Amino acid sequence: MASSKFPERPTLPTKEQFDLCFAETLDAQVEAMKQGKRPFVALLIGPDNRTVLLKHFSISHVDHAEASLARLAAIHYTQEYLWTCALYSSWEPCAMCAATCYWANIGRVVYAARETELLQLTGEGNEENMTLNIPCREIFAKGQKDIQVIGPVEKWEKHTVELSDKYWRPIRENKMA
Ligand SMILES: [Zn+2]
DSSP: OOOOTTTOOOOOHHHHHHHHHHHHHHHHHHHHHHTTTSSSSEEEOTTTTOOOEEEEEEOOOSOOHHHHHHHHHHHSHHHHHHOOEEEEEEEEEOOHHHHHHHHHHOEEEEEEHHHHHHHHHHOOOOOTOOOOOOOHHHHHHHHSOOOOOEEEHEEEEEHHHHHHHHHHHHHHHHOOO
16 A cells, blocks of 8 residues: 555556657757756656656756756655656766665656766766766666666667767767877
8 A cells, every 4th residue: 555655656648648758858958068067967757757846957067957856856746746756857867866766756767868978978087977888777776765767768868978979079089189
């Protein structure tokens, strides 16, 4: 039986809802990049698997999109409600962001591209992003909540990598020069 902080989870998104949410996520990343932000973005999707409740760009190397969104979500919504919501992100949340989703009690995390791909894109030793090589599932596995994780998703991972490379390529090449 579900306890108060862990109500029944809503149904999984349909393929159509899933694609619409990812399309919104990638659109938000395009917008973030136009604004000169780093190529990361996170959306909070409601229990209907469709409504965008909140959106966040990356603020800085310490205020990542996903953790910032999870903190904002915890201000706006109850833990009970957040358990029925999903955080969508273009990139797999890092250890800090996964842990913040855990503390905010967001019940589902959906991401397009895996963190190992990000390391490929940024290049090793990139001071702009010293990627932490820890899958978010490993963080959640250490917790006491059954947070659902969906990702990587091949079709959307490809889009995410191509889009994000527009930001990372010049930095990577400049470093190699
Ligand atoms: Zn992060």
